[in-house]
Amino acid sequence: xxxxxxxxxxxxxxxxxxxxxxxxxxxxxxxxxxxxxxxxxxxxxxxxxxxxxxxxxxxxxxxxxxxxxxxxxxxxxxxxxxxxxxxxxxxxxxxxxxxxxxxxxxxxxxxxxxxxxxxxxxxxxxxxxxxxxxxxxxxxxxxxxxxxxxxxxxxxxxxxxxxxxxxxxxxxxxxxxxxxxxxxxxxxxxxxxxxxxxxxxxxxxxxxxxxxxxxxxxxxx
Numbered sequence: 001x002x003x004x005x006x007x008x009x010x011x012x013x014x015x016x017x018x019x020x021x022x023x024x025x026x027x028x029x030x031x032x033x034x035x036x037x038x039x040x041x042x043x044x045x046x047x048x049x050x051x052x053x054x055x056x057x058x059x060x061x062x063x064x065x066x067x068x069x070x071x072x073x074x075x076x077x078x079x080x081x082x083x084x085x086x087x088x089x090x091x092x093x094x095x096x097x098x099x100x101x102x103x104x105x106x107x108x109x110x111x112x113x114x115x116x117x118x119x120x121x122x123x124x125x126x127x128x129x130x131x132x133x134x135x136x137x138x139x140x141x142x143x144x145x146x147x148x149x150x151x152x153x154x155x156x157x158x159x160x161x162x163x164x165x166x167x168x169x170x171x172x173x174x175x176x177x178x179x180x181x182x183x184x185x186x187x188x189x190x191x192x193x194x195x196x197x198x199x200x201x202x203x204x205x206x207x208x209x210x211x212x213x214x215x216x217x218x219x220x221x
Contacts, residue, residue: 001197002061002147005181006109008120008132009141011171012208013111015059016178019200021045043200046072051079054087055212057205061147062106089119093128100125116209141166148198151188175215179204
């Protein structure tokens with residue numbers, strides 16, 4: 001499993017993710033019961049990718065390997081074969097949805113800008129939905145997370161609810177918030193009596209109206 005955080009503010013969109021790759025082993029015990037064991041394989045998985053052709057960010061959570069290829073490799077092949085230079089975030093999300101049967105068990109967040117308008121899409125095999133608009137279609141600013149939700153559900157959603165003001169939040173604070181949400185999940189698991197499915201370096205991708213860049217990346221910085 002993973003922890004992916006997405007913060008969308010007037011100044012930009014931030015995606016952060018941990019780097020742990022978790023495997024599982026299935027077998028039957030001596031009584032014939034099905035047993036599933038999870039264990040860490042690596043702390044260098046790439047869960048956030050920036051498409052070079054169109055400056056759209058894609059984060060993934062769920063199945064780690066598809067037909068012997070990592071999700072990051074699958075996204076690179078998807079970009080090479082399906083993505084065009086003038087594709088908008090909506091078009092990328094729609095093209096990714098067309099591969100839904102291949103990516104079953106994986107949730108994607110597709111983020112970016114088109115004509116200075118921010119787009120955040122959640123894409124799964126069952127469909128896609130734009131996350132950063134209200135019921136009337138107006139752009140809204142907020143933050144969300146997917147993957148291991150327990151720590152953040154307790155921190156943000158429990159009573160009293162954590163109050164934030166994303167409309168006035170500067171981009172630097174949004175970067176810190178996205179990284180904090182991943183980091184607190186990692187630390188929560190560290191002290192919990194559970195399998196540590198979130199760990200490793202935190203990658204942070206930032207997208208604004210005029211550029212996209214890595215604030216943190218284990219490979220590049």
